[in-house]
Amino acid sequence: MSEQRREAGLAVVHSVWISDSAPTFEVTAPRHLALIRTDSLLRVGREGVSRTATDAPETATLAAEVERLRRQLEEITADRRGESNLHVEFLRLAATWRRDTLTLSSSTARNSHPALRSIIAMGKIAVPWILRDLEDNGGHWGPALRELTGAQPVDRADAGRVDRIRAAWLRWGHEHGYL
Amino acid sequence: MPDGYSVSFPRLFGSRSVLTSDVTERYNCIAWAAGDATRWWWPDPDFESFWPIERREETLVAFEEAFASLGYEPCADGSVEDGFEKVVIWALSGLPTHAARQLRSGAWTSKLGAWVDIEHAIEALEGPVYGAPERFLRRARTEDESAADRP
Numbered sequence: 074m075s076e077q078r079r080e081a082g083l084a085v086v087h088s089v090w091i092s093d094s095a096p097t098f099e100v101t102a103p104r105h106l107a108l109i110r111t112d113s114l115l116r117v118g119r120e121g122v123s124r125t126a127t128d129a130p131e132t133a134t135l136a137a138e139v140e141r142l143r144r145q146l147e148e149i150t151a152d153r154r155g156e157s158n159l160h161v162e163f164l165r166l167a168a169t170w171r172r173d174t175l176t177l178s179s180s181t182a183r184n185s186h187p188a189l190r191s192i193i194a195m196g197k198i199a200v201p202w203i204l205r206d207l208e209d210n211g212g213h214w215g216p217a218l219r220e221l222t223g224a225q226p227v228d229r230a231d232a233g234r235v236d237r238i239r240a241a242w243l244r245w246g247h248e249h250g251y252l
Numbered sequence: 253m254p255d256g257y258s259v260s261f262p263r264l265f266g267s268r269s270v271l272t273s274d275v276t277e278r279y280n281c282i283a284w285a286a287g288d289a290t291r292w293w294w295p296d297p298d299f300e301s302f303w304p305i306e307r308r309e310e311t312l313v314a315f316e317e318a319f320a321s322l323g324y325e326p327c328a329d330g331s332v333e334d335g336f337e338k339v340v341i342w343a344l345s346g347l348p349t350h351a352a353r354q355l356r357s358g359a360w361t362s363k364l365g366a367w368v369d370i371e372h373a374i375e376a377l378e379g380p381v382y383g384a385p386e387r388f389l390r391r392a393r394t395e396d397e398s399a400a401d402r403p
Binding site: 080175179180235 | 261278294302
C-alpha cells in the first residue's frame with residue numbers, strides 16, 4: 074500500500090492504496106463538497122470522494138492518476154464556489170421578484186419582470202432552487218418552470234387552482250429527480 | 253404594508269382603508285371581484301389561471317366580456333345604485349391591472365394580487381401600479397348577494 078497526501082484547494086488527496094483487486098484513490102474534502110456531482114470517474118459521497126479503478130496501473134501511472142484527480146477536485150471546488158454564488162444570486166432575485174409582484178395579478182407583468190428573466194437566464198441549474206422555493210413559499214413559478222424544462226404537468230382543468238398547480242409541479246420535481 | 257408600497261399606492265396611505273383578510277395567493281383581484289375566493293383569474297394564454305371565457309387576452313374588452321359572462325353590463329360610474337352590484341376595472345396604459353367590487357356601503361373591496369383583501373375608497377388604489385379606474389360595470393343584486401357582501 075502506498076499513501077500520499079496532497080493539498081487540492083479545499084480538498085485533500087488523502088490516500089492511495091492498492092488492494093488485491095484494484096487500486097483505490099481516496100480523497101477527503103469538506104462536507105459541502107460532498108454534494109457536488111458524480112460522474113463515471115469520480116464518486117462523491119457524504120463522507121468524501123473516492124475513485125476506484127478497475128485495472129491496476131503501474132506506480133507512475135498511479136501518481137499521474139492522483140494528480141489528475143487532484144486537478145479534477147480543484148475544478149469541482151471552483152464549480153461549487155460558482156454554483157454557490159449563483160444560488161445566492163437566485164435567492165436575491167427571487168426575493169426581488171416576489172416583492173415587486175406581490176400586488177400584481179397580471180401574468181405578463183409577473184413573467185416579464187427583470188428578476189424572473191434573470192433567473193430563467195441561469196438555465197436549468199435554477200430548476201431545483203425554484204422547486205424548493207415553490208415548496209417553501211408558493212408563488213407563480215409555473216411559467217418559469219415550463220420555460221426552463223418544457224414540461225407541463227398541470228391539467229388545464231386546474232387552471233387558477235394555485236394549490237393544485239403547486240402540487241403538480243412538486244410531484245413532477247420529485248419524479249424527475251429535482252427534489 | 254411592505255416597504256415601498258407608499259410609492260406603489262400613494263393614495264392608500266391616509267385614506268380610510270381596512271384590512272379584511274390574511275395573506276393568500278389562492279385568489280386574486282379579478283376572482284374576488286367576480287365572487288370567487290378559490291381560484292386565480294387572469295386571461296393568460298398558458299392556462300396557468302382560470303378565465304371564464306375563451307378570449308384570453310389582456311385587453312379591457314376581454315375583461316368586460318368576462319364580467320358580461322357573469323351578468324354585468326357597462327354603467328356610467330361607481331356611484332351607489334340601489335339593487336345593483338358594481339365592479340370597476342383599473343387599467344394602466346390601456347392594459348387591465350386590477351378589479352374591485354362595490355359593497356352596499358359604497359366602499360370597494362379589493363384583493364391586492366397575492367397579498368390581502370382591503371376595503372377602500374375607489375381612488376385609494378390609483379397610482380403607478382394599477383393606474384386608474386377605466387370601466388364600471390353593474391348587475392342586479394340577487395337576494396343572496398343582498399344578504400352578504402362577500403362570497
